[in-house]
Amino acid sequence: MDALLNLLPHIINGISLGLLFALIALGFMLIVGVMELINLAHGSLFALGAYAAMLIISPDPAWFGPLGQWYLGLPLTLRYIVGIALAPALVAIVGFGLEFCMRRTYGKDPLYGLLLTFGAAMVLEESIRLFWGSGEQVMPVPQAVSGAFLFGDLIYSRYRFFAAGFAVAVILLVWLFLERTPYGAIIKAGAHDSEMVRALGINLTRLRLYVFGFGASLAAIAGIVMTPIWGLRPHVGVDAVVPAFLIIVLGGVGSFWGAVIAGVLVGLVVGLTGAYASEWSLLSMYLLLIAVVTFRARGLFGKKSMLEA
Amino acid sequence: MQQTKAQPTFWITRQMLVLFAVLGTMPLWAESVGLYQYLGVEIVIWMIFALGFNLLLGYTGLPSFGHGAFFGLGAYAFGLVQHELAVSLWLGLLGAVALAAAGGGLVACFLSHRRGIYFALMSIAFGQVFWFVAIKWHAVTGGEDGLLNIPRPAFDFGVGHLALDNNTALFYFVLAVLAVVIIGLWRLVHSPFGKVIQAVKQNEMRTAFVGYNVWLFKWSAFTISAAVAGLAGGLFAMAQESAYPDVMSLHASGFVVMMTLIGGGFVSFWGPVIGAAVFFLARDLLGSMTETWLLWYGLMFMAVVVFKPEGIAGAWQDMVKRRSSGRERGGHAGAALAAQLKR
Numbered sequence: 001m002d003a004l005l006n007l008l009p010h011i012i013n014g015i016s017l018g019l020l021f022a023l024i025a026l027g028f029m030l031i032v033g034v035m036e037l038i039n040l041a042h043g044s045l046f047a048l049g050a051y052a053a054m055l056i057i058s059p060d061p062a063w064f065g066p067l068g069q070w071y072l073g074l075p076l077t078l079r080y081i082v083g084i085a086l087a088p089a090l091v092a093i094v095g096f097g098l099e100f101c102m103r104r105t106y107g108k109d110p111l112y113g114l115l116l117t118f119g120a121a122m123v124l125e126e127s128i129r130l131f132w133g134s135g136e137q138v139m140p141v142p143q144a145v146s147g148a149f150l151f152g153d154l155i156y157s158r159y160r161f162f163a164a165g166f167a168v169a170v171i172l173l174v175w176l177f178l179e180r181t182p183y184g185a186i187i188k189a190g191a192h193d194s195e196m197v198r199a200l201g202i203n204l205t206r207l208r209l210y211v212f213g214f215g216a217s218l219a220a221i222a223g224i225v226m227t228p229i230w231g232l233r234p235h236v237g238v239d240a241v242v243p244a245f246l247i248i249v250l251g252g253v254g255s256f257w258g259a260v261i262a263g264v265l266v267g268l269v270v271g272l273t274g275a276y277a278s279e280w281s282l283l284s285m286y287l288l289l290i291a292v293v294t295f296r297a298r299g300l301f302g303k304k305s306m307l308e309a
Numbered sequence: 310m311q312q313t314k315a316q317p318t319f320w321i322t323r324q325m326l327v328l329f330a331v332l333g334t335m336p337l338w339a340e341s342v343g344l345y346q347y348l349g350v351e352i353v354i355w356m357i358f359a360l361g362f363n364l365l366l367g368y369t370g371l372p373s374f375g376h377g378a379f380f381g382l383g384a385y386a387f388g389l390v391q392h393e394l395a396v397s398l399w400l401g402l403l404g405a406v407a408l409a410a411a412g413g414g415l416v417a418c419f420l421s422h423r424r425g426i427y428f429a430l431m432s433i434a435f436g437q438v439f440w441f442v443a444i445k446w447h448a449v450t451g452g453e454d455g456l457l458n459i460p461r462p463a464f465d466f467g468v469g470h471l472a473l474d475n476n477t478a479l480f481y482f483v484l485a486v487l488a489v490v491i492i493g494l495w496r497l498v499h500s501p502f503g504k505v506i507q508a509v510k511q512n513e514m515r516t517a518f519v520g521y522n523v524w525l526f527k528w529s530a531f532t533i534s535a536a537v538a539g540l541a542g543g544l545f546a547m548a549q550e551s552a553y554p555d556v557m558s559l560h561a562s563g564f565v566v567m568m569t570l571i572g573g574g575f576v577s578f579w580g581p582v583i584g585a586a587v588f589f590l591a592r593d594l595l596g597s598m599t600e601t602w603l604l605w606y607g608l609m610f611m612a613v614v615v616f617k618p619e620g621i622a623g624a625w626q627d628m629v630k631r632r633s634s635g636r637e638r639g640g641h642a643g644a645a646l647a648a649q650l651k652r
Contacts, residue, residue, distance in 0.1 A: 038426055104615050110426050111372055112614055115570065118374075118563055119611040126604035238559055242437055245430050279445050286438045293431065294419060 010275040011268065012156075016164035018267020020226060022260045023167035024240050025247040026174060027218030029259045032248055033191040034211045036110060040117040041098060042219050043241030044124035045091055047234065049220020050227040051132055053087035054139045077142040084224055088217035094124075095216025099209050106208075121237060128234045137232040139224075146228075163225050170221060171260060178256065187211060191254065246289050252302020262300060320492060324579060328491075332484055336477045344593070346476040347548075352589045353483045354544045357490050359569050359581030361537025366566070367574040367581075368498055369530040370510030372429045374562050375416075375436020379409040379535040381443060381557035383542025388456035388552040389449070398462040398473075402543045409539020410532055412439070417531035421524045424513060433559065440557040455553025459546050473547070483544050490537060495578065497533070506530050564588065567610050573622025580622045587621065 028042045039045075057079045059068060071079070098120055105112040145162035148155045178184035190197045190207050198204045223240070230236060243266065251262030266285045274281035292300065335349045358380055365371045383405035390397070390404040416435045420428055443450045450456065464471040464482055473479045497503055505526050508516040517523045546552040555561060572584020588606070595602035617624055 038430065101611060101615060108618075111429070112618060114372070114426060114429055115566070115618075116611055116614045119567070119607050119614060122560075122563070122607035123604055123611065126601045126607060130601045130604065242433065242559070246434060249427075249430055249434075283438065283441050283445070286434050286441070289434055290419065290431075290438075297427075 007272070007275065009156075010271050013160070013274075014268035014271020015264060016160050016267070017271055018264035019164045019167040019171070020222070020229070020263075021243050021247055021267050022263025023170055023225065024219075024222040025244045025251075025259050025263055026171060027215035027222070028241075028244040029248050029256070030174075030187070030218065031212060031215040033254055034187055034194075035113075035208055037102070037113040038110070038117065038245065039212075039215065040114060040241060040245075041120040041124060042117075042215075042244050043237030043239070044121040044128075045095065045216045045219040045237075046223035046226070046240040047128060047232070047237040048094065048124055049087050049091045049217075049223035050139065050232050050236070051128055051137070052090050052220070053083040053224040054137060054227075054232065056083040056086050058140060075142075076140060077144065080140075080142050084221070087224060088220040091220035092213040092217040095213040096209060098216070099212035102212075103205075121241070125234050125237055132234070134234055139227045139232060141228050159228055163229065166225055170218070174218070175256060243285065246285060248299075250289050250292055250299050252299030255299075255301035258299065258301030320496070322495070325488075325491060325495075328579075328582065329484070329488060332487075333481075336480060346480060348589060348593065349480045350476055350483055350548050352586055353480065353487050354541050354548060355565070355568065355585040355589065356582050357483075357487055357544070358538055358541035359565050359572070359574070359585045360490060360494055361534045361541065362565050363569050363574040363578075363581040364494060364498070364506075364530055364537070365534040366569055367576075368503065368510065369506040369527060371420075371424065371527065371531065372566070373432040373436075373531075373534075374429050374559070374566060375432040375434070375439070376534070376538055376565055377557045377559075377562035378416075378436045378439035379413050379538035380542035380545065380561070380565075381439065381552070381554065382409045382412045382535075383539030384546035384549075384552035384556060385443065385450055385456065385542075386539065387543035387546040388459040391459050391462065392456065396460050396462050398464055398547075401462065401547070402540060405539045405543025405546075406536050407539075409542065410536035413535020413538075414528070414532045416535075417528045421527040421531065433562075436557065436559065436562050440554060440559075443554040443557050450552075450554070453554065455551055455555075456546075457551045459550050459552065461547050461550065479548060483548070486540070486544065490540070491582075494537075498578065502526070502529070567606075570618070571610060571613050571620050573620030573624075575623070576619045576626065577622035580620055583621050 024046065027045075028039060031037055031039045031042075057076070058072070062068070064071070098117075101120070102113060102116060105116055141159060145159050147158050149158055150156075178188060186197065186202055186207060190202075190204070190211070194204060197207070219240075223236075226240070227236075230239065247259055247262045247266055250266065251258035251260070266288065269284045269288050270281050273284040296302075332349070332353065336346060339346060339349060358376075362373070362376050365373050365376075386404040386408035387401040390401045394400060394404075416432075419435070420431055423431055444453055446452075461473045461479065464473055464478075471478060471482075473482055498507075505516065505521050508519075508521070509523055509526055513523055516526075542552075542556070545556065568584035568588040569581045570584070571587060572582065573580035574584065591606050591609075592602060595605050599605070613620060619626070
């Protein structure tokens with residue numbers, strides 16, 4: 001019982017981290033499902049979202065003169081909400097641009113899409129370096145969700161709970177959108193059989209554009225939420241894209257809840273190994289992936305997919 | 310055309326002679342065109358790495374995004390042999406090749422029944438594992454700093470020896486290794502083994518139906534490719550006089566993919582050679598103009614993937630073909646050249 005009690009904080013930490021991993025994987029999953037495209041630029045879009053939000057939350061006061069002064073005088077919470085709403089929209093525009101470049105690779109070997117997004121990831125990362133520099137950045141968070149609180153004898157970071165709750169909310173909203181709206185029905189149909197969707201008179205080109213933009217903005221949201229925990233530097237994207245594809249392969253392509261469960265599982269494994277060997281905690285997720293995939297090639301809940309082509 | 314058909318059985322081809330002539334004279338003209346001796350060493354080492362990589366990507370059709378791991382394994386093995394066992398060039402390189410081949414063989418056991426995108430993703434995961442261990446296993450790898458002060462042992466050939474501590478001597482040594490690797494891989498891809506792995510690339514299932522053990526061929530191609538990467542890594546550790554985890558990162562693994570593709574590894578044996586030279590020349594030329602040369606190189610890579618996935622070698626082949634079809638009869642020489650550039 002005592003041992004279990006000692007583990008409890010690690011389990012709680014692991015689950016909250018897992019929910020955030022699931023949030024990171026969400027946009028990636030959507031793009032894999034509908035477009036059969038591995039978006040290796042996912043991590044860079046994640047980083048770009050965080051940088052864009054930082055710019056919106058605390059812009060250089062010299063930029064807009066008195067208007068900037070007035071804006072910076074607004075409460076941080078308000079600016080934070082503006083940032084979290086506006087930055088994903090900006091990243092979605094970048095996503096549209098990227099999808100536009102991608103069009104020539106449709107119908108070819110999916111490897112070309114992978115290579116193209118790999119190049120795009122590098123270009124985005126270098127662009128971030130160009131505009132914001134290579135240094136570590138700090139994103140301010142509103143007072144209400146920062147700080148720590150005491151529960152039992154242990155101190156918990158308030159922001160982690162806020163972030164986990166936010167992740168749950170976004171995951172549920174995306175699920176409701178996919179399951180309960182006609183747009184969601186089209187997206188799911190596109191993932192299932194894109195030829196049939198086209199035959200039914202739905203503009204597949206536009207669908208792909210929107211799905212990619214949507215996936216990019218989900219990456220941006222994940223980036224904004226993760227930044228106070230992970231910190232922000234140009235190459236943070238790699239730290240995000242690797243867990244994202246890992247979770248998708250682990251959960252199985254084409255399974256929404258598979259990805260969420262895989263995310264929580266990865267979070268738990270990382271959290272628990274962190275309790276005993278904190279140096280090696282991130283290694284455990286690769287070993288989990290290798291162990292599961294060796295025995296179940298399609299992941300935990302996967303269906304037949306482009307990965308097996 | 311008869312002549313070109315017989316050509317693969319040659320040990321040495323015209324392209325090799327051109328390449329060796331250009332590279333062999335490089336120390337004489339490099340400085341007068343604004344380059345420096347060490348650049349040549351780097352280019353040749355990455356040519357070796359990329360050639361080995363292309364055995365996997367271009368010939369077997371397996372896109373590995375974690376190949377930096379084997380390059381890094383070779384580098385660490387070379388350094389550890391010098392530090393812990395003996396200061397010996399041959400022992401160091403042998404260790405580099407052996408460790409990388411062992412690592413590659415192990416990873417290949419998990420990957421050889423995969424292909425395409427799944428293979429690419431799993432190779433990233435394995436590459437990250439090696440990279441992560443290299444950073445965290447302080448006692449052996451020296452952590453983030455890596456192994457420092459790796460000596461450059463002399464080239465000992467029985468009757469005498471040659472010091473490799475200046476960059477020109479080292480350049481000629483790595484060039485000799487490149488020559489061995491090129492001839493070896495050229496023979497390999499034109500051997501029955503080479504034909505089978507190309508068949509695997511085109512249609513794995515049919516190759517299996519004809520009766521070949523596809524898994525074993527993929528495993529062998531992966532292991533050989535990892536061994537060549539390890540050789541390049543060992544040379545790199547000697548050239549840099551250190552071994553560090555950066556070369557195992559996803560970025561470094563991506564660089565070799567990028568240079569192989571831009572050069573034209575999909576359509577030509579020479580693609581990785583061209584690509585490695587372009588990469589380092591771009592780094593130095595663009596790098597002297599702008600800090601963010603990778604931004605421009607990345608854009609170039611994206612443009613190649615979108616418009617000309619066959620890369621520079623593919624564009625050259627097209628140009629030669631167009632010219633030769635323009636001149637009905639006179640195009641004979643051009644067609645022969647185009648056929649030569651194909652594998």
